[in-house]
Amino acid sequence: MTDTTSTYTGPERVFSGVQPTGKLHLGNYLGALKKFVALQDSHECLYCVVDLHAITQPVEKGALADQTRQIAAAYLACGIDPAKSAMFAQSSVLAHVELTWIFNCVARMGWLERMTQFKDKAGKDAERASVGLFDYPVLMAADILAYKATHVPVGDDQKQHLELTRDIAERFNREYDAPGFFPLPEPLIQGPGARIMSLKDGTKKMSKSDPSDLSRINLVDTADEISKKIRKAKTDLLGDMPSEVDGLKGRPEVENLVGIYSALSGEPVEAILRQYGGQGFGVFKPALADVTVAHFAPITERFREILNDPAEIDRALAAGADQARAIAAPVMDEVRRIIGFWQV
Ligand code: AQP
Numbered sequence: 583m584t585d586t587t588s589t590y591t592g593p594e595r596v597f598s599g600v601q602p603t604g605k606l607h608l609g610n611y612l613g614a615l616k617k618f619v620a621l622q623d624s625h626e627c628l629y630c631v632v633d634l635h636a637i638t639q640p641v642e643k644g645a646l647a648d649q650t651r652q653i654a655a656a657y658l659a660c661g662i663d664p665a666k667s668a669m670f671a672q673s674s675v676l677a678h679v680e681l682t683w684i685f686n687c688v689a690r691m692g693w694l695e696r697m698t699q700f701k702d703k704a705g706k707d708a709e710r711a712s713v714g715l716f717d718y719p720v721l722m723a724a725d726i727l728a729y730k731a732t733h734v735p736v737g738d739d740q741k742q743h744l745e746l747t748r749d750i751a752e753r754f755n756r757e758y759d760a761p762g763f764f765p766l767p768e769p770l771i772q773g774p775g776a777r778i779m780s781l782k783d784g785t786k787k788m789s790k791s792d793p794s795d796l797s798r799i800n801l802v803d804t805a806d807e808i809s810k811k812i813r814k815a816k817t818d819l820l821g822d823m824p825s826e827v828d829g830l831k832g833r834p835e836v837e838n839l840v841g842i843y844s845a846l847s848g849e850p851v852e853a854i855l856r857q858y859g860g861q862g863f864g865v866f867k868p869a870l871a872d873v874t875v876a877h878f879a880p881i882t883e884r885f886r887e888i889l890n891d892p893a894e895i896d897r898a899l900a901a902g903a904d905q906a907r908a909i910a911a912p913v914m915d916e917v918r919r920i921i922g923f924w925q926v
Contacts, residue, residue, distance in 0.1 A: 589762035590732070595909075596621050597731030597767075599630035599672065602649035603641070604790035606656045607798040608874075612775025612845045613737025619661035621735060621770075627667040628729055628906055629657055631899075634672045634679070634721060638714040639703070651895045656801055658898070659885035668909075670902035672725065677910035681724035682717070684917060688754050689720050693746055699739065723747040727764050728910045735770040738777040739787055744769040758920045774845035781815040784834025799874060802882055809871040815839060817863050825859025827851055843870050846877045 598618060600610060618629055631653045633646055641649075650671050657669055672678050694700070697719055704711035714721075722743050726734055727750070734744055744767065751764035780786045780797040788798045796811055803811070816835045823840075824830055830837040830851075843866075844851045858866045888895065918925060 590730075590765035591762060592730055592732075592765065594625055594733060595729055595731045596625045596627040596733045596735065596770075597630070597726050597729050598628075598735050599632035599635070599725060600653050600657075601632050601636045602646065602653045603636050603639070604649075605800040605802060606653065607778075607788055607790060607800050608842065609737060609775075609778035609788035609798070610790075611660065611801060612778055612842075613739075614735060615657065615660045615662075616775065617735035617770060617773070618657070618667075621733075622663060622666045625733070628731065628902075628909070629662055629667050629669050630672050630725060630906075631657075631670070632672045632725065635718060638712055638718050650899075651892055652889070654895050654899055655885055655888040658888050658895070659801075659881050664898040664902060668902040668905035670899055670906045674899070674903040675728070675906045675910055677728040677907070677914050678721065678724050680914060681728050681917065682721045684921065685720045685723050685727075685750050685754070686717065688757065689723075689746070689750050693749060694719065697742060697746070699743070719743045719746045720750070723750045726767050727751055728913055729906070730765055730913055731767055732765045733770055734767050737775075737787075738771050741769060741771060760920045763916070763920065774841060778842060778845075779834060779838040781811055781838075783816065784836075784838050799878075801878065802885060803878070804882075805875045805879065808874050808878065809868070812839075812867050812871040812874065815867070822860055822862050823855065823858045823866055825855050827855065829855070829859075839866070839870055843873055847873050 598614060600606065600614060606615070618627065621627055631650045633650050636646065636649070654669060654671075658664070662669055694716060700711070700716055700718065701708070703715060722740075723746060726747055734740075734747075736744065748766040751766050755761055755763050778788045780788050780792060781799070782792075782794055782797040786792070786797075790798070792798060796814055799808055799811055817839075818833055818835055820833060823836065824833070830840065840851055840854055843849070843854055847854075858869070
C-alpha cells in the first residue's frame with residue numbers, strides 16, 4: 583500500500599464502518615465488506631457498526647440494538663474474523679463522541695457546507711434535518727482518527743468525507759503544533775465494486791434507502807429473488823451486449839451489470855464482453871444471476887446460522903469494544919495533553 587500519511591510515522595491501521603440502517607446490499611458488500619475481509623490478513627483492522635451515525639436520521643423505535651447485531655452477523659458471515667479484527671459497536675467507545683466535539687472546533691462551516699451527501703440526504707427540507715446529519719462527516723473523521731487509522735476501505739460515495747478527514751487531521755496537527763500527530767488517512771476505494779448502481783437506474787447508486795427493493799440485491803435475498811431482480815433489471819433499447827469496453831459508453835445500466843459480473847466472478851470486463859458481446863440480455867442476465875447466487879448462497883447460509891446465536895454475536899462485539907477502547911485511550915490522552923485541557 584502507498585503511504586501518503588505525511589510526517590506520520592506510526593503503524594498502518596485500517597478502520598471502516600457500516601450503518602445499522604437496514605439490510606446490507608451488493609453495493610455495501612463489494613464497496614466495503616469484501617475489502618474489509620481481504621485486509622485483515624495483512625493489517626491491524628477495526629470494523630465498526632456505526633450506530634451513532636444511524637441516529638442522524640429517524641430509526642424505528644427499539645430496533646437499533648437488533649440492527650447492530652444484524653450488521654455484526656453480516657460482517658462475520660462475509661468473513662470478518664474477530665480473532666484477527668476488532669468488531670464493535672461505535673456507541674460502546676466514547677472516544678468517538680469526545681473527538682467529534684474537538685473536531686467540531688477544528689472543522690470549518692464552509693467545509694461541511696460543501697458535503698454533497700448532506701445535500702442528497704437532507705433533500706429540499708435541509709432546515710428540518712438534524713444537526714447530527716450535517717455533522718456526520720466530522721463524526722466519521724473522529725471514528726477514523728481516534729485509532730490513528732491510516733487506511734479506510736470505503737465505496738466511492740465516501741471519497742469526499744475522507745478528504746474532509748484529511749483536512750481535519752492536517753489542521754489539527756498544524757493548529758496545535760503537533761506535526762505528524764494524526765495520520766492523513768488514505769481511502770481505499772479503487773477496484774471493481776467501488777460504485778454499484780441501482781438496478782432500476784444506472785445513474786443512481788444502489789442504496790438501502792431506495793424505496794424500491796427491486797433496485798438492489800440484498801445479502802439475504804433468496805436465489806429466486808436474486809434471479810427475479812436481475813431479470814427485471816433495467817437495460818436499454820440500444821440492442822445486444824457490446825463486444826468491447828468502448829461500447830459501454832452511454833449505457834450506464836449495462837455497464838453496471840457487467841461491472842457486477844466482473845466484481846463477483848473476478849473476470850476482467852474485456853473477457854466478459856468477448857464472451858457475451860453480440861448476444862441478447864436473455865443470455866447474459868441468467869448468467870449474471872448464476873454468478874450472483876453462487877457467490878451469495880454460502881454467505882446467506884452462514885448469516886442465518888450466526889443470527890441463531892445472538893449471545894455469541896454480543897460476545898464478539900463486547901470483546902471488540904474492549905480492544906477498540908484500549909487503542910483509542912492513549913490517543914485521547916495525547917489529544918487532551920496537546921490541546922492543554924486541565925488534567926490531574
Ligand atoms: N452502491 C454502492 N456501491 C459501492 N459501495 C457502496 N457503499 C454504499 N453503497 C454503495 C459503501 O458501503 C459502506 C457502508 O455504507 P453505509 O451503510 O455506512 O452508508 P451508505 O453509504 O449511506 O449506504 P447506503 O446503502 O446508501 O445507505 P443509505 O441508503 O441508508 O444511505 C460505505 O463504505 C459505502 O461507501
